[in-house]
Amino acid sequence: MDLNGAETVIRCLKEEGVECIFGYPGGAVLHIYDALFKQQDIRHILVRHEQGATHAADGYARATGKPGVVLVTSGPGATNAVTGIATAYLDSIPMIVLSGQVPSPVIGSDAFQEVDMVGITRPCVKHNFLIKDVTKIAETMKKAFIVATTGRPGPVVVDIPKDITDPAIKVPFKYPKQIVMRSYNPAVKGHKGQIKKAVDLLLEAEKPMIYSGGGVILGNASEELTEFTRLLEYPITNTLMGLGAYPATDTQFVGMLGMHGTYEANMAMHDCDVLVAIAARFDDRVTGKLSEFCPDSKIIHIDVDPASISKNVRVDIPIVGDVKSVLQDMIEVIKTAKKKPSKKALKDWWKQIEEWRSLKCLAYDRTSKLIKPQFVIEQLYEATGGDAYVTSDVGQHQMWAAQYYHFTKPRRWINSGGLGTMGFGLPAAIGVKLGYPDADVVCVTGEASIQMCIQELSTALQYSTGIKIVNLNNRYMGMVRQWQEFSYESRYSHSYLDAIPDFVKLAESYGHVGMLVEKPEDVRPALEESLKLKDRTVFLDLITDPTENVYPMVESGKAHNQMRLPPGVIGDRELA
Secondary structure, eight states, X not given: OEEEHHHHHHHHHHHTTOOEEEEOOOGGGHHHHHHHHTOSSSEEEEOSSHHHHHHHHHHHHHHHSSXXXXXXXXXXXHHHTHHHHHHHHHTTOOEEEEEEEOOGGGTTTTOTTOOOHHHHHGGXXXXXXXXXXXXXXXXXXXXXXXXXXSSSOOEEXXXXXXXXXXXXXXXXXXXXXXXXXXXXOOOOSOOHHHHHHXXXXXXXXXXXXXXXXXXXXXTTOHHHHXXXXXXXXXXEEEOXXXXXXXXXXXXXXXXXXXXXXXXXXXXXXXXXXXXXXXXOOOOHHHHXXXXXXXXXXXXXXXXXXXXXXXXXXXXXXXXXXXXXXXXXXXXXXXXXXXXXXXXXXXXXXXXXXXXXHTTOTTXXXXXXXXXXXXXXXXXXXXXXXXXXXXXXXXXXXXXXXXXXXXXXXXXXXXXOOSSOOTTOHHHHHHHHHHHOTTSOEEEEEOTTGGGGSTTHHHHHHHTTOOOEEEEEEOSBOHHHHHHHHHHSTTOOOSOBOSOOOOHHHHHHHTTOEEEEEOSGGGHHXXXXXXXXXXXXXXXXXXXXXXXXXXXXXXXXXXBTTOOBOOXXXXXXXXXX
16 A cells, blocks of 8 residues: 555554544645544544644643654744643653655755744653654654553654655555564663662551652553552552552541642651652652651652652652553562561551641631632532532642642642643533543632633634633732742732633633622532533633632741641741
8 A cells, every 4th residue: 555655654553553643734744734634543633723732632641641743844833832742741741743844955054934843842752753764654653652652651743844745755554563672671670679678668667658640641541540559558648640559538548748738638748657658750839848757767769760769759669661561579578478477556646646636737718709810719619519520720720729628639730840831721622522422520819810712712612612611810920929929028029910811701702601709609500500501611710819828838948847737727837
């Protein structure tokens, strides 16, 4: 079978089981778009900005576990995609980005809409390719999917010059079933000796702690994590990216840790004597002041990426391997071990944790006549039965969603953790909805973030995605304002938004349903009404208390046991 380059690209996507791609056409990719037009197997989702394409593909990938695929043209099409590529890279999300390039003979001549996409994206991709030969398309595409989806996942860019997709040039098509890359061979099985040492240390612990990250979700290891945790009866905390890997409603779960983590999670981390870090990378938002992080703890670190181990925090027992496989092996060793955890020590440890829990660090004023954002998330949780896919933008609303929506399943919490990308939530929600058309998909956002990619409301209309947008409107860039209050003596430099649109009218102008909510008693009815409108996108503009802050908070430069708590809540190690 002879195919031209454009047809080959599309056929490769079919061979990989791709169901939909997100893109925006332009001159350098018109041959590929023509090939797309001639087939019915792959659905193309036309976004309104290339950043929206990458975020939608990202949301699709996080929710489904399948790689997201993006198609953009050269020049500004490619550069507009960079923010979304970096977002996926920082959170280890599998993504294939096909970027058009000017014809090969004029590369390097500053041709119209030419940029060095390979050079631009090199710092923020797992790998990238520039195809120089039409006969290499199939092999390159296979490599791209392998690299993006194995080991520590990540985005891969395939840059395709226009002449490589020339319809007049046809070559025989054969898609390789397997391919060997000598320089790429990620570890799968963990070292048995290291696993035995880790289990021995865990079983000797008197104040143990389990700290799991987003890699557990990416590695489809939530069941193993849950069995491992319940087998040991140890406390567990999740990172922002790891929420849902372990059921948040379980008594062993002590909440999210880190800058806006719970008091009990951060205190238990600080005071533990053995810490097992599972597919987490010791991000600065988790560790706080590095020199004071887990000062008396022996640390076990499980990760598929050897470069992540001892990168930020030096560990005592490293285990490199696929998290699912490693946890399975550890569970078997624990079950057959003669030694068991000390019941007395564990009882005393849980007693201490319950004392920390009793502080109620997530308390807020429930008598306020203003809408409290925490209340909105609690009502959202109840209205959806805790079973929605929740995307978020970045800021205070993101942290409140993480704190008050109790995720019990993996891949339900879709947010930008590493890069902190405003504008992520709306297109990501569209991507999730396209992956799961019958599910409730809710975007929790703020009036600043939502305007970053507001044009994707048009995409939501075109494809009838029926998402719900919960806008916690406090008239500020909330997290910026909070930092300015705490660290800059309330000098609110450019954090107040003086020209906010009428979001109800704006949503209606895009063909959607808009609802304005100004009273606490109207929150639940509005949420329930919006959820009944299954096939409509609904924009709920909730006017919330502009003075509300996210607590607890570990301020920059402080140790992770030094938290600013809500007014009226006094902790034994609270900052003065």
